[in-house]
Amino acid sequence: MQKMTGFKCEKCGKMFYPKHARCPRCGSLELKEIDLGNECTLMTYTKLFAVPEGVEQIPLLLGIVEFKNGVRALGQIVAEEVEIGATLQPVWGPLRKVHGKTVSGFKFEPVKRKLS
Amino acid sequence: MLRQVAVIGCGMTKFGRHxxxxxxxxxxxxxxxxIDDAKIGERDVDAVYVSTMLSGELSNQTALGSALVDQLGLMPxxxxxxxxxxxxxGSAVKNACMAVASGFCDLVLVTGGEKMRHISGxxxxxxxxxxxxxxxxxxxxxxxPALAAMFTRLYMHRYGxxxxxxxxxxxxxxxxxLKNPYAHIHQPITIxxxxxxxxxxxxNPLVADPLRLFDCCPVTDGAASVVLCAAEIAKEFCDTPVIVAGLGQATDTLAVHEREDPTLLKAVQVASQKAFKMAKxxxxxxxxxxxxxxxxxxxxAESEDSGFFAKGTGHKALEEDVTSLGGKLPINPSGGLKARGHPVGATGVAQIVELTWQLRGEAGGRQVQGAEKAYCCNFGGFGNNVISFVLTRRN
Known part of the structure; x- marks a missing residue:
């Protein structure tokens, strides 16, 4: 399974997503890819009704999540309803069309807890 | 700035549909x-700055600086x-100011515009x-609107x-x-x-929950223009030059989620602080x-991060009518982007036009009585590129 990755500066330790050419904190070029993990928390979200050309799903649920290491990301949420603080996990899938071609990426879906 | 810059003329089209x-x-x-308002006659304009975001995509025309100079006969x-x-x-006005302040130009024209309404939503x-x-x-x-909506939800969650x-x-x-004849929307609304x-x-349907249609600016056609010159020669053209007392610009992360506090508009803070500092x-x-x-x-949010109110209290000032016409600090007497409209490339110039009219006492029914000092903030991206100005009346 494809893992969602962020970046870490080998010089100052700053972790971030998405990629930057230089470390946003110290300017170093020594950056390595890091696994962001498979659990994140929803920080804020919106249900978008006025979607752009290339998006077919109405409404489109979008949110900003925070991973355990503090790195955040924005993405689509695969759910009908959602609340701030919900636990989500990244999942790969088609996002939208750009110039007629489907683009894929990570979205977030609620973590289904196994009953013990 | 090396030498002071003055606004000596301004003009707009009606904002709306063209x-x-x-x-x-x-x-x-x-x-x-x-140009007519500035009364510059046959005097040579040294440079023209045209601002537009999407002229190539929406109007099938690029390099509009060359086209405008040609239409106005301002060559070379x-x-x-x-x-x-x-x-x-705001960028065009700022760069024009710097050209005059440096001594490279004496007289410049800045025109911003956008035509957007003929394209589907x-x-x-x-x-x-x-x-x-x-x-x-x-x-x-x-x-x-989606970025603004996520920002709003977090803001509501944090500040009530x-x-x-x-x-x-x-x-x-x-x-x-309603008091601005140039405004796009002339429609009184109630809660x-x-x-x-x-x-x-x-x-008032949802656009991006919790934001509704009436929380968003309209899609607007329109253009706005100002003539700037070195303050030392401004009196040759007009009795009431308005001085660009301060300006500042700052950037922030392109992706909103990367900001340490996503409810803080850091670029607004830095740009406004720079503008106020320059203006003393x-x-x-x-x-x-x-x-x-x-x-x-x-x-x-901008009323807080520009320094007018403490973070999280801007809505209290609004509640108490501090920011209404007749209040202590009227905000957006023009109607703002919300009701004057937002032809993207014109907006930053239109803000300077409104400030100039207000400082000259020419704003008609929306005139802020005795206005001598005014501020504006032109906000790019979702707060990743902000330009602020402080303008003052010279007596």
Missing amino acids: DGKTLLEIMVEASLRA AAAHRLENGPASG DRITDLISTMVHPTAEYVHGVTL LKREHLAKVAIKNHANA EGILYAKEAEVN LTPADMDLAELHDAFTILEI
Whole structure:
């Protein structure tokens, strides 16, 4: 399974997503890819009704999540309803069309807890 | 600045819908009004700065600096087209100021414009969205209203802001726009009509929850123009030159989620602090402000991060009518982007036009009595590129 990755500066330790050419904190070029993990928390979200050309799903649920290491990301949420603080996990899938071609990426879906 | 810069003329087209006219034609209209207002006669203009965000995509014309100079017969003046998202207008004014301040130019024309209304809603939404982060935001279907909505939800969660506060910004700015003949929207609205009445769901639908139609600026055609010159020669052209006392610009992360505190508009803070420092004035000295209320939440957040109110208290000032016409600090007497309209490339220039009219005492029914010092903030991207100005009246 494809893992969602962020970046870490080998010089100052700053972790971030998405990629930057230089470390946003110290300017170093020594950056390595890091696994962001498979659990994140929803920080804020919106249900978008006025979607752009290339998006077919109405409404489109979008949110900003925070991973355990503090790195955040924005993405689509695969759910009908959602609340701030919900636990989500990244999942790969088609996002939208750009110039007629489907683009894929990570979205977030609620973590289904196994009953013990 | 090396030498002071003055605004000696300004002009606008009506904002709204300009069917049957090209972008260049409305830019010419605004420019001629500004040139006429500046009374520069046959005097040579040294440079022309044109701001537009999407002229190539929407109007099938690029390099508009050259085209405008040609229409106005200002050759061999230097000419530029400047694109900096929704801050294009502020960028053009800023660069024009620097050209004059440095001594490189004495007399310059700045014209901003956009024609947007002839394009379908989902297409224009997509084109405007191309300014967000390409891989971390755009491909996910993010739009500017979506970013504003996520910002609003977090803000409500943190500071107890209610939907009634957002509605009040819209109601206030619509009321102000009724007194502005150049405004796009001349429609009084009430809290009943946009929130509580049965028809409110239909008349004021959700665009990006919790933001509704009346929380968002309209899609507008229009152009605005100013003539700037070195302050030392301003009296040759007009009795009431307005001085560009301070300006500042700052940037922030392209992706909103990367900001340490996503409810803080750091670029607004830094740009305004720079502008006030250069002007040797403080936010408390201002008689009015034009803020970039592309969404109602932005007027509240920018009123805090520009330094007028403490963080999380902007909605209280709004509640107490501090920011209404007749209040201590009227915000967006023009109607703002919300009701004057937001032809993207024109907006930053239109803010300077409104400040100039206010400082000259020529703002008609929306005049802030005795206004001597004024502030504006032109907000690009979702707060990643901000330009602030402080203008003062010279007696």
